[in-house]
Amino acid sequence: MTSYKCRQSFEKVELDGEWLVMNTDAYTVTTLNEVGSFCWDLLQEQQTLSEIVDAVKNKYAVQGEDVQHDVKSFVSNLIKCGLLEHAG
């Protein structure tokens, strides 16, 4: 099972219900929504996709296959943004 983790610890600040993740090495700012921020917090530690999906389902009391797809897409985007890496 593939797992993921933040590449390093980035600064994160909240602004009007959105979360800004600042990468001071690559000079990028990435804005996340609330559920994205929740996933991001989980990814400070190594996580598999299914672990993130389960945590989201528990926190937001949501069911269904959509969550799996949503989280997978979100993780792919974070990798593209250079914030996340495969951890095993």
Next chain:
Amino acid sequence: KVYKKPEVLNHQTIMT
């Protein structure tokens, strides 16, 4: 809390 799909709303390189 209401579930919305996790999203990257914006990603940009800054100067700062």
